[in-house]
Amino acid sequence: MSDVATCPICTMPxxxxTVDGFECATCGHEWMAEPGDGLDDVRDANGNLLATGDDVVVIKDLKLDGKTGGVKSGTKVKGIRLVGGDHPIDGKVKGRGILIKAEFVRKA
Incomplete structure (x- = not known):
């Protein structure tokens, strides 16, 4: 089972x-991401290493909760952020923030 990141000050999970680490929503403490937090080895569908600030292209139509249409294949997502979890890519499409799995994108 993977370790869930917790705040070193108040231990909230x-x-x-943030761009280079984490921030606790409870106490406001900020700290740098450690190797092994899952933010350093995110690869796209073609095996290319992704980094925060990269542009990616969606390679599969994605459905979104509560909205008709979703995200079409070929949509470019600019300036992504890498986050921990099973959906490691955070980006905006038409002003709406979405989380995307890495296997559904390729580096632009």
Whole structure:
């Protein structure tokens, strides 16, 4: 079972992710991401290493909760952020923030 990131000060689980680490929503403490947090080895469908700030293209139509249509194949997502979890890519499509699995994108 994977370790859930917790705040080193107040030990609350599931901190917010920032550009270079984490921030606790409870106490406001910020700390750098450690190797092994899952933010350093995110690869796209073609095996290319992704980093925060990269642009990606969606390679499969994705359905979104509560909205008709979703995200079409070929949609470009600019300036992604890498986050921990099973959906490691955080980006915006038409002003709406979404989380995407890495196997559904390729590096632009």
């Amino acid at each position: 599931d901190p917010l992710t």
